Amino acid sequence: MSLLSKSKYLIGLQCPKHLWLSVHDPSRIPEPDESTQYRFSQGHLVGELAKKVFLKGIDVPVEDFSKNLKLSKELLSKRKPLFEAAFMFENLYSRADILNPVNKDEWDIIEVKSGTSVKEPNVDDVAFQNYCYTKSGLKIRKCFLMHINNEFVKNGKIDPNKLFTQTEISDEVKETDVKVSEMLKIMNLKECPSCLIGVHSIKPYECPLKDECWSSLPDDNIFDLYSGGKKCFDLYEKGIESIADIPDDYKLSSNQSIQKECSSGKVHIEKSKIKEFLSTLKYPLYYLDFETYATTIPLYDGLKPYQAIPFQFSLHVDSKKSVKHHSFLSTLGDSRLEFLKALKAVIGPTGSIVAYNQSFEKNILKSLSVMYPSYKDWVDSILDRFVDLLIPFRKFYYYNPKQKGSASIKYVLPAITGKDYSGLDIADGETASLEYMNMIHGPKQTKEEIMKIREDLENYCKLDTEGMVWIVERLGKV
Numbered sequence: 174m175s176l177l178s179k180s181k182y183l184i185g186l187q188c189p190k191h192l193w194l195s196v197h198d199p200s201r202i203p204e205p206d207e208s209t210q211y212r213f214s215q216g217h218l219v220g221e222l223a224k225k226v227f228l229k230g231i232d233v234p235v236e237d238f239s240k241n242l243k244l245s246k247e248l249l250s251k252r253k254p255l256f257e258a259a260f261m262f263e264n265l266y267s268r269a270d271i272l273n274p275v276n277k278d279e280w281d282i283i284e285v286k287s288g289t290s291v292k293e294p295n296v297d298d299v300a301f302q303n304y305c306y307t308k309s310g311l312k313i314r315k316c317f318l319m320h321i322n323n324e325f326v327k328n329g330k331i332d333p334n335k336l337f338t339q340t341e342i343s344d345e346v347k348e349t350d351v352k353v354s355e356m357l358k359i360m361n362l363k364e365c366p367s368c369l370i371g372v373h374s375i376k377p378y379e380c381p382l383k384d385e386c387w388s389s390l391p392d393d394n395i396f397d398l399y400s401g402g403k404k405c406f407d408l409y410e411k412g413i414e415s416i417a418d419i420p421d422d423y424k425l426s427s428n429q430s431i432q433k434e435c436s437s438g439k440v441h442i443e444k445s446k447i448k449e450f451l452s453t454l455k456y457p458l459y460y461l462d463f464e465t466y467a468t469t470i471p472l473y474d475g476l477k478p479y480q481a482i483p484f485q486f487s488l489h490v491d492s493k494k495s496v497k498h499h500s501f502l503s504t505l506g507d508s509r510l511e512f513l514k515a516l517k518a519v520i521g522p523t524g525s526i527v528a529y530n531q532s533f534e535k536n537i538l539k540s541l542s543v544m545y546p547s548y549k550d551w552v553d554s555i556l557d558r559f560v561d562l563l564i565p566f567r568k569f570y571y572y573n574p575k576q577k578g579s580a581s582i583k584y585v586l587p588a589i590t591g592k593d594y595s596g597l598d599i600a601d602g603e604t605a606s607l608e609y610m611n612m613i614h615g616p617k618q619t620k621e622e623i624m625k626i627r628e629d630l631e632n633y634c635k636l637d638t639e640g641m642v643w644i645v646e647r648l649g650k651v
């Protein structure tokens with residue numbers, strides 16, 4: 174007999190095919206990637222810290238499924254907060270983050286989440302738990318979501334009572350239709366139900382089977398439409414898969430119309446707009462890129478949950494006569510001040526600072542200037558010098574169909590220069606953060622391993638700024 178757990182229930186709400194495969198053919202479902210695993214590990218830390226809010230709580234060991242069920246039942250009489258207590262009703266199974274005793278014989282469900290607000294799947298999650306526990310004979314009084322308080326700022330030892338916020342969701346839970354029989358029916362189907370791809374493939378979570386289900390789409394598929402949103406799914410439901418096949422009378426934004434025009438392979442270039450953009454660049458040009466990492470529970474004073482800590486920058490300085498490279502890569506966990514000092518030492522007093530998606534770099538600098546007020550004047554003095562190289566691509570002054578509807582440098586660089594990130598061992602920002610974090614906060618690594626990671630990080634960040642130099646050169650010649 175297959176059990177319907179709360180995680181399977183939530184999967185089933187998103188897609189019947191995913192639920193069926195998770196029961197009958199789980200090997201078809203790809204393992205979580207590194208960033209998903211990182212999110213899980215952060216969630217685990219959050220869960221452990223949340224327990225500290227409930228003094229004298231009892232941790233019910235989870236390793237042995239049957240023992241956990243038996244102990245959970247026995248411990249109810251202790252009338253103490255229970256962590257990971259599990260209950261079964263027929264073939265429904267659910268384990269509670271926290272069950273808190275109230276009044277003589279009632280319990281509150283407290284679900285702990287790493288997010289900073291209540292989201293729809295959280296309510297479905299608790300509604301399933303409430304159903305399962307109530308059917309098992311527990312008297313549930315109220316339901317709460319215990320989530321991260323995004324206003325929290327670390328100052329000394331973390332007080333979990335301040336890091337977390339509890340939001341009551343009893344009414345939302347009561348109003349939620351718990352679709353247990355529907356899910357059980359899907360699980361008992363003899364064959365995998367066929368499902369069309371749709372918004373449910375990416376919301377509320379990106380489905381791990383997306384690569385498999387979406388692989389039949391053509392190369393110039395409508396899901397590459399810039400800011401396509403619901404329009405992509407509307408077109409798909411109308412049977413249109415290629416951008417080239419979008420009917421002429423279908424309403425597209427101006428950027429999407431450019432994509433349709435370019436679906437034949439044509440490159441769209443608005444020379445005057447590009448020239449105008451380039452004329453805003455003032456030499457010497459400082460091509461700048463930051464790498465950062467972030468944790469749910471802030472590690473250092475002055476940080477909020479999820480606040481980025483800059484640990485690396487790359488800077489190419491183009492004086493018109495020559496291009497010089499500077500780089501900084503910290504060896505510390507708390508790299509903020511060292512980073513700021515190193516950056517100040519290499520940014521001269523005049524010239525444009527060119528970033529790709531400047532708000533990221535500017536926001537990092539602004540928050541550093543709050544943490545280190547002696548740098549505020551300097552930070553304020555350079556913010557106005559930023560020029561965003563994303564603009565010509567986000568505004569489609571230049572569009573090459575090889576960009577696949579993206580203005581990201583990862584797509585623009587190969588499309589416009591023919592050079593790409595493929596030869597690098599670290600080839601995206603997320604991997605860079607994870608590798609750095611692992612090097613600093615993870616298990617001890619050998620000297621060689623550390624050297625290799627540092628080299629990979631240097632190469633990756635360097636290509637981001639060197640790539641910008643090439644892109645500007647190329648734009649100057651179109």
Ligand code: SF4
Nearest residue numbers: 188374380382383386
């Ligand atoms: S990718 Fe979409 S259709 Fe395929 S299993 Fe996932 S949610 Fe279902």
